[in-house]
Amino acid sequence: MTKERKINMTIEKIENNSLSPIVRDAVQKRLDMLTKPQGSLGVLEELVIRLALIQDSVTPVINKKYVFVFAADHGVAKEGVSAYPQEVTAQMVYNFLAGGAAINALSKRAGAEVVVVDAGVAHDFSGCKGLIDQKVVYGSHNMTESPAMSREEAIKCIVSGIELAEEYEKKGINLAGVGEMGIANTTAASAVTAILCKLSPTVVTGKGTGIDENRLEKKVNIVKKAIEINAPDVNDPLDVLSKVGGAEIGQIAGFLLGCAALRIPVITDGFIATSGALIAQALCPALSDFLFASHVSQEPGHIYQLKKLGLSPLFDLGLRLGEGTGTTIAMQLMDSALEAYYNMASFQQAGVSEKEE
Structure with missing residues (x-):
């Protein structure tokens, strides 16, 4: 099977994954029977319905x-667009693996396992225990001089992501979060967002x-x-x-495409992770039905990304770290939603009078 065929088959599977009105009605009926005014748990009730x-x-x-942290370097870093040097990407990968980053601490509280993926870091991690090796490039090219990657490399990235979802589906995953690490990746995300949201770089590019x-x-x-130099095709x-x-x-x-095809709920993090969602949605518009947006980032382009995806963020805490940190907080909200769904008594069970007509 060619890599292009793999992508197309995944998209076809998502498009055939219908969202059952029977399931929706049954869950809504259960929520409405619980000892509370109907709809009074607000977004928590919506989370239960969407998960179902x-x-x-x-x-x-x-x-x-699981929270998946995808790491890669960007050639455009040499243009001085970041406050940190490029070697910080590899250094942070080691920090993730050692359990010393914010994502490790927050994932522990959420009861989620952190999976660190080398998608394209400009560093040799040979023999590094615990790292998922999916390296497609040793850092992208400087996109002010040439395309960041070849089309073949871009396709390989998509397929690698799909296959990772398939691998973890066999491990029983039933909720995923996605985050990232990569010096200068807000620059790449800004370019992707400007193109796919049809906005000026001035509007979507942040600090x-x-x-x-x-x-x-x-x-x-x-x-x-x-x-200007690369003239990307917005329709491709x-x-x-x-x-x-x-x-x-x-x-x-x-x-994200792989998770949606397998009906695995998946949560996006901030600006860079959501730029991946923009690419995925451009490939398959039905994708958004299977995504949750954890929060709205301080990066100015993030709100436009979410609007394009048709997603509402669950919270705004002024986060701008990345790594998947927002997804761990969203996971705890989902846990709370399901606790209420399963453990509240119904009006009949509690002997509580229902709303008068």
């Missing part, structure tokens, strides 16, 4: 949770790791230059990915 629809079950389960106003102006111009998401994206963005896109 995705899993195609009136008894949704989330007891095997990333905390650059000053002068460097932000330079970053905006770098994004504009990359788009693989062309967009290859020309101004990155390996972690591509693998996130593929992973």
Whole structure:
């Protein structure tokens, strides 16, 4: 099977994954019977319904949770668009594996396992225990000089993400979160967002790791230059990915497609992870039915991404770290929603009078 065929078959499977009105009605009926005014748990009730629809079950389960951190380097880092040097990407991968990062601490609280994926870090991790090796490139090319990746590399990224979802489906995963690590990846995400949301780089490009106003102006111009030089085709998401994206963005896109095809609920994190979702949705518009947006980032382009995807963020805590940190908090909200769904008494069980007509 060719890699293109693999992608097309995954998309076809998503398009054939109907969301059952029978499941929706049954879950809604159960929620309405619980000892509370109808709809009074707000978004928590919506979470239960969406989880049930995705899993195609009136008894949704989330007891095997994973957060996937996709790491890659970007050649555009040499343009000085980040406050940190490129070697921080590899250093943070080691930190993830050692359990010392924010995502490790927050995932522990959420009861989720952290999976670290080398999608394209410019570092040799040979023999590194615990790291998933899916390296497609040793860092992308500088997109102000040439396409970030070849089309073949972009396709390989998508397929690698799909296959990772398939691998973890065999391990029983029933809720996933996606995050990333990669110095200069907000620059790539800004370019992807500007193209697919049809907005100016000035509108969607932010300060990333905390650059000053002068460097932000330079970053905006770098994004504009990359788009002008490479002229990505807005109607061809693989062309967009290859020309101004990155390996972690591509693998996130593929992973989201793979999860949706397998009816695994998946949560996106911030600006970079959601740029992967934009690529995936451009390939398969039905994808959004299987996604949850954890939060809205401080990066200015994130709200436009979510609007394009048709997703509402669950919270706004001023997060801008990445790594998948927002997804772990969303997982805890989902746990709370299911606790209420399964453990509250009905009006009849509790002997409580229902609402008067």
